[in-house]
Structures are given as structure tokens and as C-alpha cells.
Amino acid sequence: MMQKMSAFIAKNxxxxxxxxxxxxxxxxxxxxxxxxxxxxxxxxxxxLFRTSPFLLISVIGMTFVILTGGxxxxxxxxxxxxxxxxxxxxxxxxNAWLVMLLMLLMGMAFGATMGAFITYLKVQPFIATLxxxxxxxGLCFFISDxxxxxxxxxxxxxxxxxLLIPGFSDPKTQQGAFISPLVIIxxxxxxxxxxxxxxxRFGRTIYAIGGNEGRNEQSARLMxxxxxxxxxxxxxxxxxxxxLAGIILSIYVSSGHGxxxxxxEMTVIAxxxxxxxxxxxxxxxxxxxxxxxxxxxxxxxxxxxxxxxSSWWTNIVVGLLTLFFIGxxxxxxxxxxxxxEAGSPEVQRRRRMxxxxxxxxxxxxxxxxxLGALLNPKENGAVGTTPTAESAVCQFQPTSDEDADALxxxxxxxxxxxxxxxxxxxxxxxxxxxGRIIGVDGARNVEKQATVADVETLLAGIRDQGWFTDxxxxxxxxxxxxxxxxxxxxxxxGEEKRVTAVDGGTDAPAxxxxxxxxxxxxxxxxxxxP
Amino acid sequence: xxPKIAFNWKKMIEHKLFFPFxxxxxxxxxxxxxxxxFFRLQTKEGHLYGNLVDILRNGSTVMLLALGMTLVIATGGxxxxxxxxxxxxxxxxxxxxxxxxxGMKLPPDLMKFINDPNFTYAPLxxxxxxxxxxxxxxxxxxxxxxxxxxxxxxxxxxxxxxxGRGIAQLITNGVRIQIFYEPYAFLGSGxxxxxxxxxxxxxxxxxxxxxxxxxxxxxxxxxxxxxxxxSFFSGIDEKKIKLLAYTFCGFCAGVAGLVASSNIRTSxxxxxxxxxxxxxxxxxxxxxxxxxxxRFSLLASLIGxxxxxxxxxxxxxxGVPANAVLAIKGVVVILVILLYSEQVRxxxxxxxxxxxxxS
Numbered sequence: 001m002m003q004k005m006s007a008f009i010a011k012n013x014x015x016x017x018x019x020x021x022x023x024x025x026x027x028x029x030x031x032x033x034x035x036x037x038x039x040x041x042x043x044x045x046x047x048l049f050r051t052s053p054f055l056l057i058s059v060i061g062m063t064f065v066i067l068t069g070g071x072x073x074x075x076x077x078x079x080x081x082x083x084x085x086x087x088x089x090x091x092x093x094x095n096a097w098l099v100m101l102l103m104l105l106m107g108m109a110f111g112a113t114m115g116a117f118i119t120y121l122k123v124q125p126f127i128a129t130l131x132x133x134x135x136x137x138g139l140c141f142f143i144s145d146x147x148x149x150x151x152x153x154x155x156x157x158x159x160x161x162x163l164l165i166p167g168f169s170d171p172k173t174q175q176g177a178f179i180s181p182l183v184i185i186x187x188x189x190x191x192x193x194x195x196x197x198x199x200x201r202f203g204r205t206i207y208a209i210g211g212n213e214g215r216n217e218q219s220a221r222l223m224x225x226x227x228x229x230x231x232x233x234x235x236x237x238x239x240x241x242x243x244l245a246g247i248i249l250s251i252y253v254s255s256g257h258g259x260x261x262x263x264x265e266m267t268v269i270a271x272x273x274x275x276x277x278x279x280x281x282x283x284x285x286x287x288x289x290x291x292x293x294x295x296x297x298x299x300x301x302x303x304x305x306x307x308x309x310s311s312w313w314t315n316i317v318v319g320l321l322t323l324f325f326i327g328x329x330x331x332x333x334x335x336x337x338x339x340x341e342a343g344s345p346e347v348q349r350r351r352r353m354x355x356x357x358x359x360x361x362x363x364x365x366x367x368x369x370x371l372g373a374l375l376n377p378k379e380n381g382a383v384g385t386t387p388t389a390e391s392a393v394c395q396f397q398p399t400s401d402e403d404a405d406a407l408x409x410x411x412x413x414x415x416x417x418x419x420x421x422x423x424x425x426x427x428x429x430x431x432x433x434x435g436r437i438i439g440v441d442g443a444r445n446v447e448k449q450a451t452v453a454d455v456e457t458l459l460a461g462i463r464d465q466g467w468f469t470d471x472x473x474x475x476x477x478x479x480x481x482x483x484x485x486x487x488x489x490x491x492x493x494g495e496e497k498r499v500t501a502v503d504g505g506t507d508a509p510a511x512x513x514x515x516x517x518x519x520x521x522x523x524x525x526x527x528x529x530p
Numbered sequence: 531x532x533p534k535i536a537f538n539w540k541k542m543i544e545h546k547l548f549f550p551f552x553x554x555x556x557x558x559x560x561x562x563x564x565x566x567x568f569f570r571l572q573t574k575e576g577h578l579y580g581n582l583v584d585i586l587r588n589g590s591t592v593m594l595l596a597l598g599m600t601l602v603i604a605t606g607g608x609x610x611x612x613x614x615x616x617x618x619x620x621x622x623x624x625x626x627x628x629x630x631x632x633g634m635k636l637p638p639d640l641m642k643f644i645n646d647p648n649f650t651y652a653p654l655x656x657x658x659x660x661x662x663x664x665x666x667x668x669x670x671x672x673x674x675x676x677x678x679x680x681x682x683x684x685x686x687x688x689x690x691x692x693x694g695r696g697i698a699q700l701i702t703n704g705v706r707i708q709i710f711y712e713p714y715a716f717l718g719s720g721x722x723x724x725x726x727x728x729x730x731x732x733x734x735x736x737x738x739x740x741x742x743x744x745x746x747x748x749x750x751x752x753x754x755x756x757x758x759x760x761s762f763f764s765g766i767d768e769k770k771i772k773l774l775a776y777t778f779c780g781f782c783a784g785v786a787g788l789v790a791s792s793n794i795r796t797s798x799x800x801x802x803x804x805x806x807x808x809x810x811x812x813x814x815x816x817x818x819x820x821x822x823x824x825r826f827s828l829l830a831s832l833i834g835x836x837x838x839x840x841x842x843x844x845x846x847x848x849g850v851p852a853n854a855v856l857a858i859k860g861v862v863v864i865l866v867i868l869l870y871s872e873q874v875r876x877x878x879x880x881x882x883x884x885x886x887x888x889s
Contacts, residue, residue, distance in 0.1 A: 121871050123867050123868075127815060135861060139857050140853070259853075270688070279684065312799075313700075314696070319692040319694075320689075322685075322688065322689050
């Protein structure tokens, strides 16, 4: 039995890293479903795909680059540039399809340029694509400093159409599990990429260039393969994938901003590694990209459903998983090596230790997650019953700007709204010229009477900070799990201005936080909930 | 007479510091022409201020990172985790000064206490020592993975790069801790005629120079970078050398984390040192150290870091918006790298060589 099994494994060894990822992600999902009833909902499963089509596309492109033994750090820059450029062009009233075509061409041109630098001028891939990333991200801010909203009908249609899953939904009532057309696009890309990688000359050349841990380029050249052309094409292909991912991201969030997708390239590279592709090149499967993305998604979902662990645990878990997979790859490499030449016992022992260490780490991670879940049954009960993953985390409430406007119409001179944070609050305060301060957080009200002079000092102070000048401008970035989003409106001496910001970043003007702390000094506090 | 001049020319071009200096000179020349008053220096309260001082001051973090990175790159590796290690160092330092903030709801009267510029939980020397030890351990972890477990450097350090920021937030429980303790803030934002951080850079540079040039370690590092296997056969313990390089890099990242966090007076695990690993690597590459390993020059790396910072500062002075500066930095990097490429070098050589060839 054991022999049969090991023979089977030896025969299909090349699929092992990929299948380990697949099994691990499925197992993690099942554990989650056992612990949190909410995860048994079919929609949560489909959300794994619905929330990350851009990640999947980027991972596919990156897999090709890594298979040749290169690397592309420019992904995040090109994605951000695509969102901003598309949003800016759509704002000018361009045709949506034309814009998409242009963006894809731009991405390909970007990739081809970097590929040419790498291939013909022999610049290190790391350096060339890094410079590319900076250029792309910098260009975003030549186009626009602020986020640009997209209201194009084609974009809305693509982003908001719900494709119901047969078997999990009711076609009559249009209720049930669904995915978006973007997921279909991502899967089409996956299918095409798999075909290209394994059934075309181009694909075989890629494997030939990256073979032997990336040292095979010379042999490929001597075999008469078009090495230079293929390398440029691979970077062009990844530029295309990045641009497509950017288009899909801009559809998904229906806006464009230069700060989108920060650090995205590292998520992508980690997903490629977890998908079973060797970073040295030449080994791996494009199809593994799907599992790399899946395991990232499952990790996030588990952490969201747990509710106790903050979102930054995702980073730690992904880091540990990467370590685990690299350990596994290294182990497999030795096994393969042993078939050719028996490694010294010392080497074998070290590898074995590594694998056991890696598996131990993996087990510990899963164990920690389960333990964290079990230690807090109350929280789980509350979270687990929620129907979708999204409602399990603190969602940024749609801002109550209308409420704020209503309060201003009533005569308030300052409204202050903050929502989010670790306790997921949504508070709105209004200060009236007569010193009355009221606050609501949806359920409760507080009130406080300050002096007229206090209000005057506060407003004058805010004015003197430069509130009504260009020093204060709107900023927004994806909030961290613990961050607050602020909306502050001030009316003073006939001027009115609303400025929004999210803390936890460096984009908002520094004086904004001084204004926030001034206001915090005046407003009443909600009583602590037990 | 003439051949002698040509010879000097050649020697100068072949010198390690030539290209970094040329790059720096070109940028400063641009400033001289296009930005009036860029070179103006003034003294306020006995301290020196001006754009040139700003370049040195803001560049000190990258200079520190570049020192450690030079040794790592010289062994043929790379360390992507320095930015994350900076974040970890900043979190450790902040938590040592302000431990009450973790996970506890502070009673309101304590807020006053925390805002007190003389309040710290652990004394300054402890804060610095513990932070540097933690950072050094981070470097050692990378070194162990690279040297003993034999994982590719880029992948091995990628692990800490991804997990590091999470760990930093784990330490501070996701809170951005403000730093009010004045003596600590002096590290990054104090002045002793020149910015204090420059003295720190000088100290670390001195340490690294002594380590590499007054002992055989520098030679060993270069030997490992050129060919690890033959170094091993000639009796150099390449594993220990690699471990040392990564450990030192972690130490430098820790110092950089101290300087950066004291400069902005907060432990911002999300943003401290973000993308600094890339700046540091480019500084080293501009300094002429090959990514494949081998010969290195610490001074050239420092100048490389200054090239990066001078570009940024000049663009700010020129009025380019902060975020858009990245694009220009990217273009400068490409130009500098092209300057180094074999094609351009052979062109320059052809330009200067003929006379000698004839004689």
C-alpha cells in the first residue's frame, strides 16, 4: 500500500505542490465551515472568486514571467495607472470599449518596453520593472491627485450584473448565489493561459528558458529557440494581464486612484509561489495560479469570519504559508535530485527537518486560527450567523453626508462624522453656534452644552489652520481594519467646506489631524458599552 | 605628457566612485541651472539649514539601509525585508516607551501622562538596545534561511517582507503609537550643527568600514559573491559570511527604523519604510555594486543613496507634486542603469582609449 502510494506520488510528483495548495485551501475552508455556520452559505464560497478576479489575472501573468526565471514588480503600478487613466478618459466622455482597448495597448507597450530593457540592454529584471513600477505610479499623479469616480453605463453593467449560479439560486426571484461577469473573464484568461503554456511552441520555449533553475537560457539559445523574442513577449503578456487586472479593478470599485493596489505585486508573487511555481523558474503550472489565489482568499475569509483577528493577520499567515510552500518545493527538488545522485545523508536530514518544520508551522497556523476561534465563542456566534463574508467585517458605512447636510440646514456650524475603527462605530456630531453639541451613533444620542465662546474659539482655530485654503483637500484610501474614516464640515464667516480623510495613512494633510483633535476636545463622548 | 593625461582619465573612469559622482553631479547641475537658490545655506540658532542639508538629512535612512544592503548584495544576495524590519523596530521602540497602549482602554487621566515629553517606560538606552537586538535577530533569521536552509535570497527575505508588517502591527496591536519622548525624538530630528541622524550614519559607516576593510571579512564577502563554491573550497566558511552579511543588514535596518520613527514621531507599521527596500537596493546598484555580487564599495553606496535623495529633494524644490516624483525617480534610475550598461561603458572606453592604443 505504502509502496503503491509512494509510486503514485513519485509519478505525479510535478503536480504535488499545486495539489498540496488545493487540498490545504479546501481543508481550511471545511474547517471554517465547521466552525462558522455563516461560511456554509454558498455565496461565501463564490465570493472567493467574486472579490479577486484581478488578483487571479495578475497571478497568471506573473506565473509566465516567473517561469522564464524573471520577475515583474511593475504590476501594482500598471494596475493603478490603468484605473486612473481609464477613469480620466471616461470622465471626458470617451467610449468605454475604446478606453479598455487603449488601456490594454498601454499595458502591453509598458511591458514590451521593460522586456526590451531586460532582454537587449541586459538590465536586471528586478531593477527594470521596479523603475517601471515607479514610472507608472508616478504618472497616475500627473493625471489626477484625487480619486476619480466612474459612472460609465458599460462599466456599471459589467460591475453590477449578477450571474446566478444554477442550483444555488432561484431564477424566478433572482435571489441566491451569484458571481459577476468579471469572474468569467478571469476564468477565460486562465483557460487561454493554460492552453498557451502547455500546448504551444511559445509555452514550451518559456519552460525551456527558465529550466534548470533559470540557468537554462544559454542552452535554449543554442537549441535555436527564439529566446530574446520570447522574453520580450512574456513581459508584454504580463503588461496585458496587469492592464486587464486594472480595468477589472476599476470596474469592481468603480473609480480610479493612484494609490490603489499598493503592495499588490508582493501579494501576487506570494500567490504564485503558493500556486506551486518555483521562483527560480522553469517549474510550475499556470493552473496553480487558481489555487494560489484561492488559498489567499480562504485565509482572508477565515480571518474575517473569526472576527477576533485583525486583518493584518492575513499578512502573517500568508508569509508563513509562503515559507511552508518554499520548504515543500525545496524538499521536492531534493527528491528529484536524489533520483539522479544520492544526496549526502546530512543534506537529506536537513531537508527532512525543513519539511517537518514547515509542516509544523502550517499546522500551528491552522491551530492558532482554530484556537482563536474557540477562545471566543460569543463573538463567533454573533459573526457566524451573518449571511455573507462582507457583513462579518467592519464595513465602511455609506457616509451620512445627507444627514450632515440636514443638520447644517438646521443651523449647525460644524458637523463631524467618523466611522469604522476596531469597534465599528458610526458617529455623527453637530455643533450649533449657541454652543449646543449633539451626537448620534445610530442608536444613541448624546448632548452637551458648551459656551458660545468655545465654539467661536474652535471655529477660528480651525480657520487659522487653513481649513478654507488649498492646504485641506479630500483624501481616501482603503482603510485598515482599525482605521477611522472622517467627514468634517465647517461653516465659518460665510465659508463652507467639507473635507474627508481616513487615518492610518500618510495621504491626508497633517493639519487635518490637528483639527480632528481640536474637535475631539470639545465634543461629548458616548458612554462605554459594557 | 599627453599619454599621462589619458592614463589618468582612464584610471578615473575605472574608479568605483566615478559614476556615482557623475550621477550626483548631473542632478546638482540641474538644480544649479533650474532652481535658483537651491544651494543657499543658512544658520538658525547655530544649526545649518538648506536644501543640501535636507538631502543629507532625509537621505540618512536610505543611507543606513544601503550600508547593510551593500554587504548582502556583495555576497550575491538581496534583502527585501529591510522596510518591514524598520517597521518592526519602530513598533518595538514605541511599545517600550509606551507599553500601556496595547490592548487597554486608557483611563482619561493617563492621556496627560503619555503626552508628557519626558515620559518613557523603559530608559532610552534600553529602548535602543532592545530594538537593535530584535532587528538583528530579524536579519539573522534571513541569514539562516539563505545560508543554511539554502532558500533563494529573494524568496527567503520575501517571507519576512510580507509577514513583517503584520508582526509589527501585532506588536502594537494595530495602533499607531505617537512618540512624545523628546530624547528619543532627538535621534531623528535633533540637530548638532548638522542633523543628528548624520552622525548616526557616520558611526554605522565607520563600523561597517572597520568590519570590512580592517579585517579580512570584506575580502571574504567579495570572494563569496564572486563564487561561493570556490570560496568554500579555499577554506572560507561561506555560510557564516552570508549569515554575517544578513545579520548586519538587519542591524542597519533597525537603526534606520529608530531614525525614521523618531523623525515622524509615530510607529506607523503600515507606512514606515514602505518601499525603502527598493530605494536601498537601487542606491547600492547606483553605487556600482553588481546585483550578482562581488566587488563593493560602502562609500559608493552612500553616494548612490544621496543620488536618490537628491533627485527627490530637487523635484520637490522644483514644484513637482510629492506622489508624481516617483515617476521622475523611475526615469532617473533607468538613465543611471543605462549609464552603467556594457554598451555605454564600451562606448566611453572607445572614446578614451584610442590614444593609448596608438602609443
